[in-house]
Amino acid sequence: MKAALFDLDGVIVDTAKYHYEAWASIAQTLGYTLSAEKNEALKGVSRDQSLMRILDWSGATVNEETFQSLLKKKNRHYLSLVASLGPKDALPGVLSFLETLQYKTISIGLGSASKNARLILERLKIMSFFDAIVDGNDVKQGKPHPEVFLKGAKALGVSPHNCVVFEDSQAGIDAAVSAKMTAIAIGSPEVLSNATKYIPSFTSHPYAKLAEYFQE
Numbered sequence: 001m002k003a004a005l006f007d008l009d010g011v012i013v014d015t016a017k018y019h020y021e022a023w024a025s026i027a028q029t030l031g032y033t034l035s036a037e038k039n040e041a042l043k044g045v046s047r048d049q050s051l052m053r054i055l056d057w058s059g060a061t062v063n064e065e066t067f068q069s070l071l072k073k074k075n076r077h078y079l080s081l082v083a084s085l086g087p088k089d090a091l092p093g094v095l096s097f098l099e100t101l102q103y104k105t106i107s108i109g110l111g112s113a114s115k116n117a118r119l120i121l122e123r124l125k126i127m128s129f130f131d132a133i134v135d136g137n138d139v140k141q142g143k144p145h146p147e148v149f150l151k152g153a154k155a156l157g158v159s160p161h162n163c164v165v166f167e168d169s170q171a172g173i174d175a176a177v178s179a180k181m182t183a184i185a186i187g188s189p190e191v192l193s194n195a196t197k198y199i200p201s202f203t204s205h206p207y208a209k210l211a212e213y214f215q216e
């Protein structure tokens with residue numbers, strides 16, 4: 001039996017830009033300008049690890065209380081940016097990809113670092129496609145550690161080597177590879193490495209073009 005494990009932000013929905021916007025604004029308050037290039041290293045990374053990286057890059061140090069309040073501030077800003085998300089916001093091709101997987105009785109799981117994952121899936125009204133959801137609330141170790149995907153595979157009852165992971169972040173691809181799963185990158189090999197295949201989107205690559213990865 002084969003399974004598909006999806007990352008959320010930047011794969012199912014274009015929320016990666018909102019995480020970036022919210023982090024860039026936090027960085028600015030620390031006197032640091034967060035470039036799009038640096039932001040690549042935050043994709044797939046948990047909320048507190050992301051802040052640790054920004055603090056490291058900015059050279060700023062903060063006490064625990066400020067650290068926690070910056071995390072809250074970032075999340076409040078992020079939640080305000082996703083407040084109006086709805087079913088129309090799933091990235092092009094995602095819905096028909098999920099429908100085809102379901103029709104083919106291929107198990108579907110979510111493996112996301114975000115603690116807001118369930119909320120976003122509900123807003124998009126695609127929760128019912130997922131046979132298992134593992135998110136930032138369920139793991140001790142964030143990507144690139146494989147925990148999130150290994151837990152997803154276990155919940156689906158599928159062995160890791162039968163799982164196909166869809167990821168837009170380097171941390172997530174590395175997590176999939178270290179879980180011994182097939183990693184399909186949504187993005188270009190100029191930005192991402194280590195994946196089995198690179199696709200620009202699910203519109204250019206509907207299920208039919210990726211069917212070989214789901215063959216028994």
Ligand code: BG6
Nearest residue numbers: 009019043044047113114115116
């Ligand atoms: C990942 C995003 O999916 O979730 C990261 O790629 C984000 O940018 C991380 O920091 C944690 O998200 P949240 O919603 O728990 O702050």
Ligand code: MG
Nearest residue numbers: 007009010168
């Ligand atoms: Mg992502």
